[in-house]
Amino acid sequence: MLIEIKESAFEPYQRLLDYQSESGFTGKYGATAVFVGSMREFNQGDDVEAMQLEHYPGMTEKYLEKISQEAAEKWDILDSLIVHRVGEMLPNDPIVLVAVWSAHRAAAFDASRYLMEELKSRAPFWKKESLSNESRWVEKNT
Amino acid sequence: MTNPVITVKFFASLREVVGQGEAEIAQSDGQTVIDIWNSSTNNMIQPENTLMAVNMDYVDAAHPVKAGDEVAFFPPVTGG
Helix, strand or coil, X not given: CEEEEECCCCCHHHHHHHHHHXXXXXXXXXXXEEEEEECCCEECCEECCEEEEEECCCHHHHHHHHHHHHHHHHCCXXXXXXXXXXXXXXXXXXXXXXXXXXXXXXXXXXXXXXXXXXHHHHCCEEEEEECCCCEEECCCCC | CCCCEEEEEEXXXXXXXXXXXXXXXXCCCCXXXXXXXXXXXXXXXXXXXXXXXXXXXXXXXXXXXXXXXXEEEECCCCCC
């Protein structure tokens, strides 16, 4: 179980491979569920040029650890990884990686969905978009 | 030794509305989270949907606050 907050761009698929190869569960998992969220170049009908992602240092990690622990208690999983970007980012940049490993697919699918939905609804992160002529806080998650 | 102050933090759009990111408030007996909001914002009306945390755990407005606590106010989250 690992939580990482990244202040610069990261490559989610490389991070996934690195984490998996260093893990102690090689040969134990039959399923890996992976979710990658990326920054779009549009939102609410406007072109978005850049985005600032703010978080609450300390609480963000604490909350992500809490939901990772909950997922490990609810489902029979081997491990989970959450990586989330903060700071200045550009369209197409990866924002979030959630990965879950388990022996069989149902637990990996369900636990990764749970982590992602809990992250979106309660983890303290906030997006501010830069448009061509203004910047605005994103007011709700879709 | 306890600290006789409460640390208050504001994030994202709420920091801009309140005009500060962090404040310290003198601690007094019987304070709740909403009392901390009122003291640190000069009784500003709290925006609907404001989320509140004490020591980095979500709480509601009536949650008691004690010396040394960190109280945070922020808008609905938009990560992921």
